[in-house]
Amino acid sequence: MTPVGSPSRIAARIALPALRAEDEVCCPYCFERVPRRRIAFRCMGRAGRGQGCDPVLDEELAAYTGSTAGASLPPVFEAAGRGGRADCPHCGRTTARRVCPHCHNPLPPAYCDSPGRIVALVGAKNTGKSTYIAVLLHELMNRVGTELDASLVACDDRTIDRYKRDFARPLYEERRLLPTTTSAATAPREPLVYLLTRTRSARRLRARLPLGRERVASLALVLFDTAGEDLRSRDVRDLHLRYLEAADAIIFLVDPLQLPGARTMVRDEAPPPPPADPDSEPINVLARVTEALRRRHGLRPDERLPVPVAVALTKIDALAPVPAGQSWLHRARPSRGALDLDDREAVDAQVRGLLHEWGAGQLEVYLRQQYAEHALFGVSALGGTPVRGRVGPGGVRPHRVEDPLLWLLHRFGMLDGTRGNEG
Ligand SMILES: Nc1nc2c(ncn2[C@@H]2O[C@H](COP(=O)(O)OP(=O)(O)OP(=O)(O)O)[C@@H](O)[C@H]2O)c(=O)[nH]1
Ligand SMILES: [Mg+2]
Ligand SMILES: [Zn+2]
Numbered sequence: 001m002t003p004v005g006s007p008s009r010i011a012a013r014i015a016l017p018a019l020r021a022e023d024e025v026c027c028p029y030c031f032e033r034v035p036r037r038r039i040a041f042r043c044m045g046r047a048g049r050g051q052g053c054d055p056v057l058d059e060e061l062a063a064y065t066g067s068t069a070g071a072s073l074p075p076v077f078e079a080a081g082r083g084g085r086a087d088c089p090h091c092g093r094t095t096a097r098r099v100c101p102h103c104h105n106p107l108p109p110a111y112c113d114s115p116g117r118i119v120a121l122v123g124a125k126n127t128g129k130s131t132y133i134a135v136l137l138h139e140l141m142n143r144v145g146t147e148l149d150a151s152l153v154a155c156d157d158r159t160i161d162r163y164k165r166d167f168a169r170p171l172y173e174e175r176r177l178l179p180t181t182t183s184a185a186t187a188p189r190e191p192l193v194y195l196l197t198r199t200r201s202a203r204r205l206r207a208r209l210p211l212g213r214e215r216v217a218s219l220a221l222v223l224f225d226t227a228g229e230d231l232r233s234r235d236v237r238d239l240h241l242r243y244l245e246a247a248d249a250i251i252f253l254v255d256p257l258q259l260p261g262a263r264t265m266v267r268d269e270a271p272p273p274p275p276a277d278p279d280s281e282p283i284n285v286l287a288r289v290t291e292a293l294r295r296r297h298g299l300r301p302d303e304r305l306p307v308p309v310a311v312a313l314t315k316i317d318a319l320a321p322v323p324a325g326q327s328w329l330h331r332a333r334p335s336r337g338a339l340d341l342d343d344r345e346a347v348d349a350q351v352r353g354l355l356h357e358w359g360a361g362q363l364e365v366y367l368r369q370q371y372a373e374h375a376l377f378g379v380s381a382l383g384g385t386p387v388r389g390r391v392g393p394g395g396v397r398p399h400r401v402e403d404p405l406l407w408l409l410h411r412f413g414m415l416d417g418t419r420g421n422e423g
């Protein structure tokens with residue numbers, strides 16, 4: 001891999017191919033690309049004081065959710081619209097509710113107006129994807145958000161409900177581990193859609209800009225929790241293809257407890273290794289995802305995928321640092337509201353070394369061959385081994401969970417990189 005910040009890396013960042021035309025929005029629900037002027041509207045109906053259309057069964061929405069419950073809504077219509085508003089052709093009432101013309105799910109204004117980045121999160125069964133999403137979002141809403149001067153706000157009510165119900169309540173309030181994610185074949189896929197807004201009011205910027213003129217950058221973040229089960233075989237995987245194809249970045253999680261070579265480093269209290277399952281081996285899961293992506297992108301054999309991929313070892317709390325005290329991975333990230341490039345390179349090199357030491361070097365070689373850009377990470381969402389299906393007595397103590405996202409934000413031009421003592 002090219003070291004972070006080297007000239008070719010910087011060139012790659014600037015020359016990142018435009019994966020999506022700027023005048024298009026990618027629907028975070030059905031992943032159809034919608035030209036901005038084709039975004040549809042939903043009549044306000046009788047909401048508030050006004051007189052509007054009666055609710056009707058929305059067949060497109062019912063088809064998406066797989067149920068007619070909650071699909072009786074004021075009609076959807078197509079209109080050119082001005083400033084995100086249009087008048088209903090049936091009742092004349094002005095509406096600002098925008099929806100996807102294909103699946104009729106709501107497209108929140110913030111999502112229509114900010115560059116959307118879809119981050120696909122993949123990994124074999126039981127690698128810790130759901131736990132990671134729960135903790136990453138919690139950290140972005142709290143500690144890391146404050147550090148970066150960034151706010152993370154859900155774009156729609158369904159995201160708020162789903163995050164609370166499926167992630168925050170069990171893990172943080174009830175301290176229970178999350179259940180195995182059900183296959184997309186049986187439950188509709190629901191994305192978590194957030195808007196991350198950063199005020200780039202770093203001291204250096206402020207010195208040049210008058211107060212109140214700090215630069216604000218927004219990014220719509222769409223996360224999907226895939227079921228590891230769905231990535232085991234080639235057939236079911238197709239359900240996820242549209243999601244993967246639409247992804248602007250991939251976070252690929254690897255559980256070191258599932259790598260036989262890593263067992264010598266695993267602490268005693270960690271659970272025993274799962275029974276061998278070649279379909280769930282990290283390299284095989286990654287290869288399945290990669291092959292599908294290559295076909296969709298229509299790449300020649302000598303071309304590499306342009307999507308940046310962050311590969312993170314999960315559950316690193318279960319690894320004893322060897323040699324003790326000298327592990328960058330186990331150190332706290334130097335927090336300065338920027339991406340510390342020295343730290344980034346050190347962690348990357350350490351994880352690469354570990355993979356080779358564990359006889360899993362193929363994974364790293366494959367990444368290098370297939371992707372124009374990848375970076376290696378180590379994270380722990382829980383910070384300790386769970387006890388009998390519950391979070392350990394110390395509570396959720398995340399370690400470096402935000403690192404892959406910080407790297408991606410840096411790649412998307414929303415976060416500065418620093419070296420040494422600068423910044
Ligand atoms: N030690 C440790 N264990 C973890 C951590 N995160 C997850 N685990 C363990 O890994 C198990 C699986 O985590 P999940 O987040 O449900 O895994 P998943 O990838 O979503 O699994 P599927 O939904 O089946 O694809 C948990 O029940 C925990 O026992 C961590 O940070 N540290
Ligand atoms: Mg899961
Ligand atoms: Zn849609």
Ligand SMILES: [Zn+2]
Binds near residue numbers: 090091
């Ligand atoms: Zn109407």
